Amino acid sequence: xxxxxxxxxxxxxxxxxxxxxxxxxxxxxxxxxxxxxxxxxxxxxxxxxxxxxxxxxxxxxxxxxxxxxxxxxxxxxxxxxxxxxxxxxxxxxxxxxxxxxxxxxxxxxxxxxxxxxxxxxxxxxxxxxxxxxxxxxxxxxxxxxxxxxxxxxxxxxxxxxxxxxxxxxxxxxxxxxxxxxxxxxxxxxxxxxxxxxxxxxxxxxxxxxxxxxxxxxxxxxxxxxxxxxxxxxxxxxxxxxxxxxxxxxxxxxxxxxxxxxxxxxxxxxxxxxxxxxxxxxxxxxxxxxxxxxxxxxxxxxxxxxxxxxxxxxxxxxxxxxxxxxxxxxxxxxxxxxxxxxxxxxxxxxxxxxxxxxxxxxxxxxxxxxxxxxxxxxxxxxxxxxxxxxxxxxxxxxxxxxxxxxxxxxxxxxxxxxxxxxxxxxxxxxxxxxxxxxxxxxxxxxxxxxxxxxxxxxxxxxxxxxx
Amino acid sequence: xxxxxxxxxxxxxxxxxxxxxxxxxxxxxxxxxxxxxxxxxxxxxxxxxxxxxxxxxxxxxxxxxxxxxxxxxxxxxxxxxxxxxxxxxxxxxxxxxxxxxxxxxxxxxxxxxxxxxxxxxxxxxxxxxxxxxxxxxxxxxxxxxxxxxxxxxxxxxxxxxxxxxxxxxxxxxxxxxxxxxxxxxxxxxxxxxxxxxxxxxxxxxxxxxxxxxxxxxxxxxxxxxxxxxxxxxxxxxxxxxxxxxxxxxxxxxxxxxxxxxxxxxxxxxxxxxxxxxxxxxxxxxxxxxxxxxxxxxxxxxxxxxxxxxxxxxxxxxxxxxxxxxxxxxxxxxxxxxxxxxxxxxxxxxxxxxxxxxxxxxxxxxxxxxxxxxxxxxxxxxxxxxxxxxxxxxxxxxxxxxxxxxxxxxxxxxxxxxxxxxxxxxxxxxxxxxxxxxxxxxxxxxxxxxxxxxxxxxxxxxxxxxx
Numbered sequence: 001x002x003x004x005x006x007x008x009x010x011x012x013x014x015x016x017x018x019x020x021x022x023x024x025x026x027x028x029x030x031x032x033x034x035x036x037x038x039x040x041x042x043x044x045x046x047x048x049x050x051x052x053x054x055x056x057x058x059x060x061x062x063x064x065x066x067x068x069x070x071x072x073x074x075x076x077x078x079x080x081x082x083x084x085x086x087x088x089x090x091x092x093x094x095x096x097x098x099x100x101x102x103x104x105x106x107x108x109x110x111x112x113x114x115x116x117x118x119x120x121x122x123x124x125x126x127x128x129x130x131x132x133x134x135x136x137x138x139x140x141x142x143x144x145x146x147x148x149x150x151x152x153x154x155x156x157x158x159x160x161x162x163x164x165x166x167x168x169x170x171x172x173x174x175x176x177x178x179x180x181x182x183x184x185x186x187x188x189x190x191x192x193x194x195x196x197x198x199x200x201x202x203x204x205x206x207x208x209x210x211x212x213x214x215x216x217x218x219x220x221x222x223x224x225x226x227x228x229x230x231x232x233x234x235x236x237x238x239x240x241x242x243x244x245x246x247x248x249x250x251x252x253x254x255x256x257x258x259x260x261x262x263x264x265x266x267x268x269x270x271x272x273x274x275x276x277x278x279x280x281x282x283x284x285x286x287x288x289x290x291x292x293x294x295x296x297x298x299x300x301x302x303x304x305x306x307x308x309x310x311x312x313x314x315x316x317x318x319x320x321x322x323x324x325x326x327x328x329x330x331x332x333x334x335x336x337x338x339x340x341x342x343x344x345x346x347x348x349x350x351x352x353x354x355x356x357x358x359x360x361x362x363x364x365x366x367x368x369x370x371x372x373x374x375x376x377x378x379x380x381x382x383x384x385x386x387x388x389x390x391x392x393x394x395x396x397x398x399x400x401x402x403x404x405x406x407x408x409x410x411x412x413x414x415x416x417x418x419x420x421x422x423x424x425x426x427x428x429x430x431x432x433x434x435x436x437x438x439x440x441x442x443x444x445x446x447x448x449x450x451x452x453x454x455x456x457x458x459x460x461x462x463x464x465x466x
Numbered sequence: 467x468x469x470x471x472x473x474x475x476x477x478x479x480x481x482x483x484x485x486x487x488x489x490x491x492x493x494x495x496x497x498x499x500x501x502x503x504x505x506x507x508x509x510x511x512x513x514x515x516x517x518x519x520x521x522x523x524x525x526x527x528x529x530x531x532x533x534x535x536x537x538x539x540x541x542x543x544x545x546x547x548x549x550x551x552x553x554x555x556x557x558x559x560x561x562x563x564x565x566x567x568x569x570x571x572x573x574x575x576x577x578x579x580x581x582x583x584x585x586x587x588x589x590x591x592x593x594x595x596x597x598x599x600x601x602x603x604x605x606x607x608x609x610x611x612x613x614x615x616x617x618x619x620x621x622x623x624x625x626x627x628x629x630x631x632x633x634x635x636x637x638x639x640x641x642x643x644x645x646x647x648x649x650x651x652x653x654x655x656x657x658x659x660x661x662x663x664x665x666x667x668x669x670x671x672x673x674x675x676x677x678x679x680x681x682x683x684x685x686x687x688x689x690x691x692x693x694x695x696x697x698x699x700x701x702x703x704x705x706x707x708x709x710x711x712x713x714x715x716x717x718x719x720x721x722x723x724x725x726x727x728x729x730x731x732x733x734x735x736x737x738x739x740x741x742x743x744x745x746x747x748x749x750x751x752x753x754x755x756x757x758x759x760x761x762x763x764x765x766x767x768x769x770x771x772x773x774x775x776x777x778x779x780x781x782x783x784x785x786x787x788x789x790x791x792x793x794x795x796x797x798x799x800x801x802x803x804x805x806x807x808x809x810x811x812x813x814x815x816x817x818x819x820x821x822x823x824x825x826x827x828x829x830x831x832x833x834x835x836x837x838x839x840x841x842x843x844x845x846x847x848x849x850x851x852x853x854x855x856x857x858x859x860x861x862x863x864x865x866x867x868x869x870x871x872x873x874x875x876x877x878x879x880x881x882x883x884x885x886x887x888x889x890x891x892x893x894x895x896x897x898x899x900x901x902x903x904x905x906x907x908x909x910x911x912x913x914x915x916x917x918x919x920x921x922x923x924x925x926x927x928x929x930x931x932x
Contacts, residue, residue, distance in 0.1 A: 081814065104826075105814030108779070114813070136779075136815070152855065152888075167780025169825065180889055190780075220783055246783035249790035254798075254819065255782040283791075284784070284914065313574070313602075314633025314656075316721040317686055317712035318750070324715035325749075332720075347580070348547065348571030349602070353720065359635065360570075389618065422618075423646055426892035448750065 003201045005208060007131050011098035012142055012187050012205075014073030015039040018065060018096075020087055021079035021103075024053045029151065030076050030102065031057055036146035036155045042068050065090040074147070075099040076139060081106065084135065085120050091130065098131035098197075100139030106193055108136055110257075122195040130196070137192025138168030141175060143185060152176075159184025161292055162212035164202045166191060166246070170218045170285065177289045182433030182443060183296075186211045200228045207235035214240045214296045216288050220247055220256045221265065229277055236278035240295045240460060243279055244288045245270055280460050290444055290453035291460075297442035298413040301457040302465065305329045307379030309369050310386050310417075312350065312359025319355045319385070319447055326451035328381075328458075330354055337376045344368070354379075363395075367402050374410050381454060382412050385447075387419040388429040396432055404439035413457070417450045418443040469667045471674060473597050477564035478653050478671075479611055480539030481505040484562075486531060486553055487545035487569075490519045495617070496542050496568065497523055502612035502621045508534050531556040540613070541565040542605060547572065547579075550601065551586050557596065564597035564663075566605030572659055574602055576723075588661040596662070603658025604634030607641060609651060618642075625650025627758055628678035630668045632657060632712070636684045636751065643755045648899030648909060649762075652677045666694045673701035680706045680762045682754050686713055686722045687731065695743055702744035706761045706926060709745055710754045711736055746926050756910055756919035757926075763908035764879040767923040768931065769846035771795045773839035775832070776851030776883075778816065778825025785821045785851070785913055792917035794847075794924075796820055803842045810834070820845075829861075833868050840876050847920060848878050851913075853885040854895040862898055870905035879923070883916045884909040 016039055019030040023045070031054065034041050043054045043061040054061045062068055065075065065087070075096045077087050084103045091099045106118035118135075125132040133139055138149035146155045149168060153175050161178060163185060165171040171190035178185055187209070189202050199222055206212045215235065222228040235241055247256040248267050271281045280295070282288045294301075306328050308319055320330045333341075333354050341352045344365060350357030356369050366384075373379050386399055399416070407414050416436055420429035433443045444450030482505055485496040489511070497520065500507050509520045509527040520527045528534055531541065531553070541562045543553050550569045557565045572584035584601075591598040599605055604615035612621045615634060619641050627644060629651060631637040637656035644651055653675070655668050665688055672678050681701065688694040701707055713722040714733050737747050746761070748754045760767075772794050774785055786796045799807075799820050807818045810831060816823030822835050832850075839845050852865055865882070873880050882902055886895035899909045910916030 108817070109813040111813060165780075167778075167783070169778040169780035170784070176888060246787060248787045251790040251796040252783050252787035255786040255796075255817075255821065257819075284788075286912075312633075312635040314631075314635035314637075317633070317718050318636070320721040321712060321714045321718035322750075324717040330717040330721075347575035347577060351574070351721075353723075355721065422642060423892035423896045426889035430889045446752075 001126050001129050001196055003197065003204070004131065005205055007097040008205045010073040011131065011133070012140055013145055014147065016042070016070045016072050017074045017076065017147065018042045018044055018068055018072050020044040020065060020075055020077045021083070022054065023047070023050050026078070028053060028057060030078050031059055032151040033148040034146065035151065036148070038146050040070060044068070065094050065096070068094070072096040074140065076102065078102040081114070081117055084117065085124065088121055088124055088130070088132065092124070092128045098133055100133040100137065101135035102137065102139065104136035104192070106135055108193060118193065118195060125196045132196040133189065134192045135195065138171055138190035141171065141185060141188040149188070149190060154179060157184050158211065159186040160211070160213040160296065161185050162206035162209065162215045163188035163217070164191070164199055164206065164215065165189070165218040166194065166199070166220045167218055168192065173285055174216065174218070174289065177285055180430055181289050181293055181445070182430065182437040183289065183293055194223065198223050200224065200231045203235055203241070204231050207231070207238060212239070214242070214292050216292050217241065217243045218288070219243060219245050229273055232274070232279055233277040240292070241279040242282055242288055242291045242295065242456070243274055244282050244284065248283065275463065278463050280456055282456065286449060287452060287456070290449050291456035293442040293444070294415070294453035294457040295460050297437060297440060298415060298454070298457050299407070299411055300461045301381060301413045301454060302461055303380035304458055305331045305378060305380045306383055306454070307333070307354055307373035307376060307381070308383040308385065309356040309366070309373065310358055310384045311355055313357045314359070315385065316351065316355040316357055322447040323451045326455045328451060328455060331378045333376050334378050337372050340372055370402060370406060374406055374412060380412060382406065382414045383417060383450065384414070385417045388425045388432050389420070389422070396435070400435055400439045400441070403436070403441050407440045413454070414441055415450055415454060416441055416443040417447055418445060420445070467592050467595050467662055469663065469670065470595070470597065471671055473563040474671045476539040477597065477599070478606055478608055480613065482508070482536045482538050483540045483542065483613065484508045484510055484531060484534055484538050486510040486541055486543045488520065489513070489516050492544070494519060494523060496544050497525055498617040499614045500612065501617065502614070504612050506536060510534070531560050531562070534560070538562040540606065542568065544568040547583055550583065551590065554587055554590055554596070554598065558590070558594045564599055566599040566603065567601035568603065568605065570602035570658070572601055574659060584659065584661060591662045598662040599655065600658045601661065604637055604656035607637065607651060607654040615656060620645060623650050624677065625652040626677070626679040626762065627651050628672035628675065628681045629654035629683070630657070630665055630672065630681065631655070631684040632660065632665070632686045633684055634658065639751055640682065640684070640755065643751055646896055647755050647759055647911070648896065648903040649755065649759055660689065664689050666690065666697045669701055669707070670697050673697070673704060678705070680708070680758050682758050683707065683709045684754070685709060685711050695739055698740070698745055699743040706758070707745040708748055708754055708757045708761065708922070709740055710748050710750065714749065741929065744929050746922055748922065752915060753918060753922070756915050757922035759908045759910070760881070760919035760923040761926050763903060763906060764881060764920070764923050765873070765877055766927045767847060767879045767920060768927055770924055771797045771844060771846045772849055772920070773799070773820055773842060773845030773847070774849040774851065775822040775835050775839065776824055777821055779823045781825070781851065782817065782821040782823055788913040789917045792921045794917060794921060797844045799842050800844050803838050806838055836868060836872060840872055840878060846878060848872065848880045849883060849916065850880070851883045854891045854898050855886070855888070862901070866901055866905045866907070869902070869907050873906045879920070880907055881916055881920060882907055882909040883913055884911060886911070
């Protein structure tokens, strides 16, 4: 089919949304999900028992989509699967811009009925050039518009990240993990079986969307590999694309078959193809979020030598191990740096070889130490370790100011490892992460995550500089 | 020197503690640290300016350790390094059971003065057979007694884990990470330069302590390798020992030199030796805590096939990948299991190949599904995924009851992956982790951590069954 991006634009930024078939049994999940939608929300439901509950939510109900008295930008369809073809027909007749089919039970069940129904939907939508999202998916999240995949998602902000996922669970988990890391989603889509619109279409659309600065993807398989890679190459030339491919193992490949029915690809082939297109491969949700964070907010990372401060003597060994194991270097500093450190650094309770320990009185000299690392010609990247705990709160604002200043004048990437002490500080930690991010500094919640993210940013910039 | 375990017993369970040299500049960190100590706490300080501040804390001060009118079980020494030898002399004369020297600035600084002072301390303590903990360390944590390495540590419980660390930062981080995972420390010690008492002595002591069920260690090096391995073999035959060795890389080895001055060992040699002694090697703090959790609370893990439920279709691929990448299997179930699942499982919105998805209506059949996995002869270990979020709270108690029951009657290990949705649920997640633990079920905060921990438990039981 021919993708009409004005239709996708309407569906992702709708003014009028209709939920078809929401019901009490599921807690009216789709109507609740759109409770913060800024446009016009309608319901279509024929069951009188359900209609009262829908009216109680303050949503106007119709017994047919065709009765809705407005142009519809997005239909969210949650009907039983045998009814799906009829609702598709209504969507086509009503000239809805796009419909998200939450309804599942198609080819992924590997049953005759499911496969047959999927064929009917696919053929009818293709023939009518209808923009069907799914089925078997959670659809669209646009926090600015208040369109959600679940009522637990946050709204009321304009983010920078686009996320495309074959899995609804991962789409939802991504928005939460991004939020925890101080990042924000601009738009995301879970597209499930992708029978008409596929990952490639969403990638192309997000590539054109100027609000989206970086793109993350969770894929299980792609229908037309050649078309996907061509589009990936085009988009990745304009904005960073990070891809988590599920089914990296034999066990994962088997699980894919019963999830979205995609065929699996040998991983080595996949990774090489992705790299050749200028995109970055990751292996988990955390790596995905951290890589996007590092690539979007760090100054370009062109070399692997890291200067690190902020930890204690005890951490310095773990720091060095973790960065080395991620494929980075923690080099000795220049003689000039050591000579300068020697003039003020207290060796009692901490060393300064690199990492430079500041678990003791040297903490007061943090600014000076960071400036030494900034000037040191053996060091390409700057990393500060700090933590959110009741003792440290006063220092955080100083750290943000200091690092933002360096970020502004130096070409050296600056990252922060931001640990939080105790679950009681988890919310504060999240707010601090956002403050750093607002100052242009990405934060990572552990040494491992930070080191791996820095390496991914290095991989990305290496691909785009050669 | 000859270790006197009755002296260590007194130091780790003291009735009388004296802090020597605490001062306002450090916020009286050592006196504050012992503010919940159940025994008698005194201070020794000669500086009149400091004495007022100490009295204001309600602590009786003496100008000499020798003036303290009681038998002293533990001295915590925080004096400037040139005075350390004189305080050691006082400790010897006073016949203090053991002294923890927080004071640093010795061989780890690689300076003539530091090396010289360390030699003096070492020689005098060895000659007097004095039990010196440190120097350059955070000493003892005993939450039952209220003895702490920092005032941020929690008290008032009797845990099961002993932790021995060359680094104070790691000792403190360990107690917090263990708490977050629903585990509790019985005793821990940070021993820094370990000039008299070394890791081997603490290992032997914790091996004898019946309150300690499992032992974790963070090491940078050992002084007498043969003696360490002999003791490790003896202790590991009686209780699980999990070791995180710092300096796994060249960069880490260099960092060790300026931290505790230990010599590094080639990692392959180290890992092989540890394994031969029946202990388990890990590579990070998280792996350490998770491995202790898995080994202590899971039924013995003897085989690698895992049956998993609780996730959604979208997660099933990631679950399979993660367990496979950790070295485990996620096998197809028996025909009997599939036949039984077929009688009630709704294939719409989730598959049951293994993982068995319950992101949909099948969630109501969780108990039945777990029982099918319990009976399935292709499955050796049971894993349930659940999450702490506002929607799930009601299910958690049911899950705990259901799994505790299986834990009681089945020999199959049962683990829970307990994700938390949002930083606002972090504290609840921690409490839920403890509830599961009280029901005999260990929890892990991510798929990756759970899979790796299960593999470590398998490694451990494999070592001890062959």
